[in-house]
Amino acid sequence: DAGVIQSPRHEVTEMGQEVTLRCKPISGHNSLFWYRQTMMRGLELLIYFNNNVPIDDSGMPEDRFSAKMPNASFSTLKIQPSEPRDSAVYFCASSLGLSGYSYEQYFGPGTRLTVT
Amino acid sequence: AQSVTQPDIHITVSEGASLELRCNYSYGATPYLFWYVQSPGQGLQLLLKYFSGDTLVQGIKGFEAEFKRSQSSFNLRKPSVHWSDAAEYFCAVGARGYGGSQGNLIFGKGTKLSVKP
Numbered sequence: 001d002a003g004v005i006q007s008p009r010h011e012v013t014e015m016g017q018e019v020t021l022r023c024k025p026i027s028g029h030n031s032l033f034w035y036r037q038t039m040m041r042g043l044e045l046l047i048y049f050n051n052n053v054p055i056d057d058s059g060m061p062e063d064r065f066s067a068k069m070p071n072a073s074f075s076t077l078k079i080q081p082s083e084p085r086d087s088a089v090y091f092c093a094s095s096l097g098l099s100g101y102s103y104e105q106y107f108g109p110g111t112r113l114t115v116t
Numbered sequence: 117a118q119s120v121t122q123p124d125i126h127i128t129v130s131e132g133a134s135l136e137l138r139c140n141y142s143y144g145a146t147p148y149l150f151w152y153v154q155s156p157g158q159g160l161q162l163l164l165k166y167f168s169g170d171t172l173v174q175g176i177k178g179f180e181a182e183f184k185r186s187q188s189s190f191n192l193r194k195p196s197v198h199w200s201d202a203a204e205y206f207c208a209v210g211a212r213g214y215g216g217s218q219g220n221l222i223f224g225k226g227t228k229l230s231v232k233p
Binding site for chain 2: 004033042043045048056091093103104105106107108109110
C-alpha cells in the first residue's frame with residue numbers, strides 16, 4: 001500500500017490567499033484525522049471523520065478553517081483567508097476505525113505551509 | 117480530562133548506551149497507549165502500542181515499553197541506541213469509546229533524542 005498521501009508537500013502563499021491541503025487515506029480505512037504541528041503548540045488534532053462524517057471539529061482554530069471528506073478516498077483542509085500564524089506542518093492520518101485495534105493511526109508525510 | 121506528559125524535552129545519549137523516555141498519562145480507565153517516532157521532515161511512525169494483556173510490549177526497531185498502572189506511566193526503552201534513532205518521540209493516549217472523543221488520540225509534547233557518536 002502507498003500509505004497516506006498528502007499534497008502538496010510544501011506550500012508557500014501570501015497572507016489573505018486561500019490554501020487547500022489534500023489527503024488520500026489508506027484504502028479501506030474509514031477514519032481520517034487532520035493535525036497541525038508547530039514548535040509552540042506541538043501536535044494538535046484539528047478535526048476527524050468517521051465514514052466520511054465529521055465527528056469532532058472542536059480543534060479547528062476558527063472559521064477560516066474548513067475540512068471536507070466527499071468520499072472515502074479524499075479529504076481537504078482549506079484555510080481562507082490564510083494568515084502568517086497558520087504557518088505549520090499539517091498532517092493527515094487514517095485508521096481502520098475508532099475502537100479496539102483499529103485505533104492505530106497511520107500518518108502521511110505532512111504539508112509544510114508557510115504564509116508570508 | 118485525558119492528558120499526556122513527557123517531562124523530558126530533549127535527551128542526549130551516547131551511541132550504544134541504553135535509553136529510557138518517560139511518559140505519564142492521565143485517564144480514568146485503562147487507556148490505549150502508543151509511542152510514535154518522527155524523523156526530521158517525516159510523518160509519525162508507530163513504534164508500539166498497548167491495549168491490554170502483557171504490560172511489557174515489544175515494538176519495531178528494538179524498542180519496548182512497559183505499562184505501569186500504579187504509576188500511570190508508559191516509558192519507552194531501548195538497550196542500545198543507534199545513531200539512526202535520533203528523532204523525536206511522541207507518547208499518545210486514546211480514549212475508549214466515549215461519544216465524540218472515541219477516535220481521538222492525545223499526544224504528548226514529544227522528546228527529542230540526540231545521539232552522540
